[in-house]
Amino acid sequence: MKLIMAIIKPFKLDDVREALTPLGVQGLTVSEVKGFGRQKGQTEIYRGAEYHVNFLPKVKIEVVVGADLADAVVEAIMKSAHTGKIGDGKIFVIDIERAVRIRTAETDAAAL
Amino acid sequence: MKLIMAIIKPFKLDDVREALTPLGVQGLTVSEVKGFGRQKGQTEIYRGAEYHVNFLPKVKIEVVVGADLADAVVEAIMKSAHTGKIGDGKIFVIDIERAVRIRTAETDAAAL
C-alpha cells in the first residue's frame, strides 16, 4: 500500500475528490496547511508594520491505496489539481506497511 | 521505528491518549483533519443554497515508537477508538528511518 500525500490549492479540493471516486478510492483525509514555495504571498500592512506573508493556504490530501492503484491516483490528482500557474503543489508517494480499519479490525487492502 | 498514524473520531482522543500511556508512549502529535469516507455528513442549507458536507471532522494522531512497540500501539488505538459505528477511522503504519530530539540531539529510540 502507498500513502499518497498531495499538497494542492484549496479551491481544487472538490475537483480532486471527484476525480478519485471513479478510481475506487473510498476514503481520504484532508488537512489545512500553509505552504512555502516559489509562489509568493501578498504583503500585509497593519498600521505601518509590514508583514510579507511567506506562507500561503494550501490543502493537504492524504490517501492510502493499494500499490496497484497508486499511479492512477497520482495521475488523477495531477490532472484535477492542475491550473498551470505557480503554486499548484506537489504529490509525494510513501510506502505503508500496514493499514487497519478501527471499526472492523480488517487490515490492509480490506481496510481502505 | 514506526510512525503510527491514526485517524479517529474527535471525542475519542482522550481515551486513546490514556490507552497509550501505560504502554510507555511518552509523546504524540495531534492534528485536526477532515475525513471523507463511507460515513456521510449532514446537509447544510443557507437560504436555499444546499451544501452536502462530505468532509467530517476527525483527529489525526501521529506517534513514533520503536518497532517492537508498534503492534501494541496499534492494538491499543484500535480498542480505545472503537465505537463500532461507521466512521471510526483507520490506522496506518509507516517506517521511520531516523528520529532526533531537538532539545538534546539524542537520536532514534532515545529521542522518542
Add this chain to the structure above:
Amino acid sequence: MKLIMAIIKPFKLDDVREALTPLGVQGLTVSEVKGFGRQKGQTEIYRGAEYHVNFLPKVKIEVVVGADLADAVVEAIMKSAHTGKIGDGKIFVIDIERAVRIRTAETDAAAL
C-alpha cells in the same frame, strides 16, 4: 528522497525557514498541530471546572529533499529550533518513493 517531518515550537518557525533557505530548500509545508509530551501545559479553570491542558500548540514542518540533503536539513532544523528547554520537539525522517510537481509534471528531484 526523504520527507523530513519536524515538530517544533511555533515561534521558531521563521528561524527554521530562514535556516533552510541557504541549503537550497525551495519549499516546505507547515501545519498547526497539538503536541503531547514531557512538557506540561497550564491548567485552565472555567467557573470551577478545571481542565488540565495536555496538548500544547506546536508547528509541524514537512519538507521533502533529496537524500543527499537530508542530513544537512536535519542539522539545520536542530540548530534553528533549539532553545534547550523542554518541548523543543522532534525530527523524523521518512523515505519517499516518488515526488511530482503538479504544475509541470516534473518528478523526483526536479519536482522539489
Add this chain to the structure above:
Amino acid sequence: MKTLLRRAAFALPLLALSASAFAEDAAAPKLDSGDTAWMLTSTALVLLMTIPGLALFYAGMVRKKNILATMMQSFAITALVTVIWMIAGYSLAFTNGNAYIGDLSRFFLNGFGANWDKPFILGAGLKDLEQVQTVPESVFMMFQMTFAIITPALIAGAFADRMKFSALLVFITLWSLLVYSPVAHWVWAPTGWLNAGVFGLPGAADFAGGTVVHINAGIAGLVCAFVLGKRVGYGTDNMAPFNVSLAVIGASLLWVGWFGFNAGSAVAANGRAGMAMTVTQIATAAAALSWTFAEWAAKGKPSVLGAISGAVAGLVAITPASGFVLPGPALIIGIVAGVVCFWSATSLKHMMGYDDSLDAFGVHGVGGIIGALLTGVFAFGPFTATKDAPLGTNIGGLAQFESQVVAVLATLIWSGVLTFIILKIVDAVVGLRVTEEEEREGLDVVLHGERIG
C-alpha cells in the same frame, strides 16, 4: 396599613413631576416627552440585553459545535415571547383581574388604538390604587415585554447543549403564560397579592425584577438541570468554552443594557432613575471585583470568565434593590453577590451534583435571592415615600424583610413546581433531549443544519 413599595415605584415619577413641572395643573395626567424618551430608550436597552447580549454571553460559554444553537435559543425566544405577550401574556400580567392573575381585556392588545396618545393608568378603575404614568400604554407594554422576553431566555443557560429546539418552543410558550405572567401579576400589578402584602406584612419590594425575573428564571433553570440530566461527557470531556471573547461582549452589553432595565424601572427620567443607574453601576463593579479576587485567592488566577460572571451577579443582585437603596449599600450588595455567586457557581453546583450548564441558577437564582433579601435590609426611606406612606413610616424594617422572604418563597415554589410539570408534559409530547449521538455531533448541525467555519 398596606405600604406598597412597588406601588411607590410607579406612582412616584408622576408625583415628582406634579410637584415641579406641572404643579399648576396636577389633575389631568399628561404625557411627558422626556419620560417617554427615556422609556423608549430603556426598551431598546433591555432588548439589547437579550439579543445580542445574552445570546453572546451564553454562546461564549459553550463548545464550538453549539454556538449557533445557543444563540438561536435567545433569538427564537425573543420572537416567540413577543407574540405570546401580545396575544395574552401582557393582559394576564398587567390588567386588574384578581390577586393571582389578570384578565383578558387586553387580549391581542385590544384597546391600544383608542388610547394610543393618552397617559397610561396602571390599575385603572381601582380606587386608591391607580398608578398614573406619564408615558402611553404602548411604551409601558413594550418595556414590560422586554422583561417577559429575557426571563425565559435566562433559563436556557441551564439546559444549553442538549435540549431539542421543538421542545424549547413548547416549553417557553407554556412557561411564559403559566409562570411568568402570573408571577409578574403578583408582584407588579396593583391587585397582585405579593404587591398588596399578606399576613399583615407590607407589600414585597421588587424594583426591577429580583423575584419576577431572576429568582423565577433561576429556579426554573435548576429544575431543568435536574430533569434533563447532565450533558454527555460531563466531568470527563473537556467542555471548555470555545470563545470566551463572545461572552465578554455579551456581559458588556448586559451591563450597558441593564441601565435600561433598572433605571428604566423608574418609568421616568428623574432623580430616582439616576440613582438606580448609580447603584447599578456600583454594585456591578463591586461584584466583578469581589468574584475576581475570590477566584484569584481560591484558584490562583483571576479569570476573565470570572470577572464577567461577577458583573452579572452584581447586576442581578442590585436589580430588586435598585430603586430603593443608596450607593453605600449598593457597594455591599455587590461585594456579597460576587463572593456568594462565585461559591454557588463553583462549589454548590458540584456539591449538589446537577449540571446547570451556564449557571442560570448559580448566578440568577442565588443572586436574585441575595438582592431580594438585602432590599428589605437596605431600602432607603425617601425613595418610597408616598402620599399614603409619608417619609419615615414606609419602610417596614423586620416586617419588610419578612415580606421579602415571603415573595422569594412564593416565587421559588410556584416557578419550581410549574416548571417541573411543564417539563414532564413537554417530555411526554415531543421529548426534551436530543440523542446522545446528536449531542456529540453538536446542536448546530443537528438541529439547525449549520456550522461555524
Add this chain to the structure above:
Amino acid sequence: MKTLLRRAAFALPLLALSASAFAEDAAAPKLDSGDTAWMLTSTALVLLMTIPGLALFYAGMVRKKNILATMMQSFAITALVTVIWMIAGYSLAFTNGNAYIGDLSRFFLNGFGANWDKPFILGAGLKDLEQVQTVPESVFMMFQMTFAIITPALIAGAFADRMKFSALLVFITLWSLLVYSPVAHWVWAPTGWLNAGVFGLPGAADFAGGTVVHINAGIAGLVCAFVLGKRVGYGTDNMAPFNVSLAVIGASLLWVGWFGFNAGSAVAANGRAGMAMTVTQIATAAAALSWTFAEWAAKGKPSVLGAISGAVAGLVAITPASGFVLPGPALIIGIVAGVVCFWSATSLKHMMGYDDSLDAFGVHGVGGIIGALLTGVFAFGPFTATKDAPLGTNIGGLAQFESQVVAVLATLIWSGVLTFIILKIVDAVVGLRVTEEEEREGLDVVLHGERIG
C-alpha cells in the same frame, strides 16, 4: 383633496404637544428637550444599524476570505455618505426646490450656525405645508443622514465578494446624489411629487422608508447582481457562510437599532413613537417565526440564518407602515413578509438566475414592496388625522392603495434605471469587478492587504 399621510407624520407630534404641554402658547414653536433627547438617541440607534449592525450581518454571511472587505463596505460607505450628505445630499433632499429635487441652499450645511438653537421648520416658507418640529435642524439633518447612510450600504449585499473597492466608492457617490436624494425628496419633502400625490390620488404613505430606503436599495441591488454577474464558483463551490454568529449579532443590532429608525420617524417621543415601536416589535417577531416555520416545513430544519433573515424581512416590511398601523395588522404584515421573503430568497432567486449574494433584493426589495402596499391596506385613521384631514376622511381606501402602487413603481423605475446607468459608467471608468484570480484569493488580502487569522 390632497391628503398627505407623511405630512401628517411630521406635523402630528407638534400638534399633539400643542394640545397638551404648550397649549397656552401654540404660536411660537419651541424646542422640546424630550423630543430632542429621543431624536438624538434614535440617530445613534440608526447609525448602530449600519456600523456595526449591517457590517456584521453581511460579514457573517460571506466566506472567511471576504469578511473584512464586507465590513469595510459598510464602514467606508458610512464615512463617504456622511461627507456627501453634508456637502450636498441633505440640501438636495430636504430643501424646498421643486417637486423633483431640492435646491442647494443648504450646501455644506450653510446656515446651520444661524439656526442652531431654533426649532426646525421643514418646508419653511411654504404656505400650509410647513412642518414645524420641536427639534433643531442639526438633529433632523443627522437623523436623516443615518438613513442616507444605510440605504446604499444595503445594496452592498448584492455585489458582495466581487466588487472593486474603488468602484464601490465611485458608485456610492453617484448613487447617493442621483438616486437617494431625489427619491427622498419625492417622498418626504413637503414639495415632493409623491408626497403631494399625483393623478388625483392622496400622497404616498411611507413612514420610515419602505420606498425611499428598502425598495430603493433592493432594486438597485438586483440591478447590481445582474450587471456584475455571478460570483466565481457560484453553484459549484461551497459558499457556506464562515461565521453565522456574526450575522446573528448583526441582525440583533439591526432589530434594536430599528427602534430608532421607526419610532424615531415620529420625530418626537410620544404615543405615535410608542406605537411605532410596538408594531415594529410585533411584525419582526412574527416574520422571524413565519420564516422559521416555513423553512422548517420546506427544508426539514429551522436554520439560524433563516430566523434572523425573517426578522430582517419583518423589520423591512413594517417600516413604511410603522406609524400608521395597529398591533393586529402588524402581526399580519410580519407573517406575510416572513413567508414571502423566504420564498424570494430561496426560490425566486434561483428561478430568475441572478446571484444576489446576500439577498439585498430578496429581503429589502421584496419586503419593502410588501410593506408599502400593505400600508395602504391597513393604515389606521387616527394616526394620520390632521387639521386638514380630520379623522375618518383621511384614509383613502382604494385610492391610498393606488397611491402606494404609484410610489413603488416610481421608485423601482428610477432607481433601477439610474443604477444601471451609473454601473455602466463606473465599469467604463474604473472597472467594476476584481479579476477571477483575485476573487478566488479573497477580497480581504487583495483589496485591503489584511487577513483574518
Add this chain to the structure above:
Amino acid sequence: MKTLLRRAAFALPLLALSASAFAEDAAAPKLDSGDTAWMLTSTALVLLMTIPGLALFYAGMVRKKNILATMMQSFAITALVTVIWMIAGYSLAFTNGNAYIGDLSRFFLNGFGANWDKPFILGAGLKDLEQVQTVPESVFMMFQMTFAIITPALIAGAFADRMKFSALLVFITLWSLLVYSPVAHWVWAPTGWLNAGVFGLPGAADFAGGTVVHINAGIAGLVCAFVLGKRVGYGTDNMAPFNVSLAVIGASLLWVGWFGFNAGSAVAANGRAGMAMTVTQIATAAAALSWTFAEWAAKGKPSVLGAISGAVAGLVAITPASGFVLPGPALIIGIVAGVVCFWSATSLKHMMGYDDSLDAFGVHGVGGIIGALLTGVFAFGPFTATKDAPLGTNIGGLAQFESQVVAVLATLIWSGVLTFIILKIVDAVVGLRVTEEEEREGLDVVLHGERIG
C-alpha cells in the same frame, strides 16, 4: 476679564431653557426630564464605548494568545475605576476644593441621598461660578464616571501584550486618583486653574475631554511604552492582528457611543447637543476617509484597520471642539486628524523607536493635541456666549489659542511625569512585566488561565 468657555458649556443649557420653556420662573432650578433622559442615555453610550467598544477595538489588534487578556484590561478597569470614583475620585475632581484639587466632601458619594431629586449645582456656593444643571447629581456623577473609566482604559493600548494584571490594577488605581481626578478638576471644575485661565488668558476650552481624556491618556501611554520597553519579538515576529473584525466592531461602537461622549457633554438635549453630534459625525467621517486615502497613496492599499483608526482619530480630535465649532471647521479638523495621525502611527513611532502596541499615543495623544489647538482656532462665538461674555466678545482669538497651548502643555507635563513616577513605584513593588517566556506563551493562559479555542 475671565471668559470661561467651559463654564459656558455647562451654563448654557439652562440659560437656553430659561429663555424658553421656563421663562416664567427662571429663579428656581428644576429638573428637566428631557435633559435627564438624554444624560442617562449618554451615560449608557459612553459606558458602551469602553465595554465592549474599546475592549473589542484593542482585542482586535492583538495576537490570538492575548485577546482575552486585552479584553480583561478594559473590563477590569471599568469595575475598578467605578469603585475608585465612587469612593474618592469624583469628589476630588468635581467638588470645589482649591484650584488644583477638589475636597473630600463627596467621599463615598456622601450626601447623595439628601439631594437625589434636586437639580445639581456644580460649584455650589461659589458666587458667580455656580453652574446650575437640569439633571440630578447622580446623573452628572455617572456621566463623568464613564469618562473616568475610559481614560485609563485607553492607556492600556500602549502596554498591551506584556503588563502583569496585578501591576495594571495598582497602576490604574494610582493613576486615576493622582492624574485623572486632578486634571479633570483643573479643566472642568469651576475652581480649576485651567478653567479659570492663567497669565491673563481666557480659560481653556475643552468641551468633552481633549486634554482631560485623550492627551492625558495618550502621553501616559507613551511613557508606558518607553518604561515597559518593546514586546518580545518586536520587529522580527509577525505580530499581525488575529482578528481585525473585532476591531471593526469596536471602532463602530466607539463611533456610536461617542455621540454620548460629545453630544452628552452639553448636559442637555438641546441645539448645542445636536450640533455637537453633527460635528462629531462629520469630523469622524472625514478622518476615516483622509487616513484611508493617505494610506492608499503611501502603501498601495486602503486597509480596514486604517479606516477604523482614522475614524477614531477623528473622534478624538473633534472631542474638545465638539461644542464650539460649526460643520465646516469640523470637516477640516477631521481631515487634518486623519492624515497626521496616520503619520504618527506609522512613521513617527518608528522614527522615535518606541513600541506603543496599539497606538494609544499616536492616535489619542496626537489627535487630542490637534483637536485642542484647533478648538482655539475655530471656536464659533454664539455657542459660548454667556451673560458675562456676550456674543462677539467671548472668543479670544490668539489669546484663546495660547490658552489652549497652556492646557495642552500642563496636561502633557503633569500626566507624563506622574505616570513615570507611578510606573517606577509599581515596578518596584509588584513588577510591571511578565517574563519573556510568559509573554511568548500569551497572557490569556498565563495570567487568566483561559484560552480562545
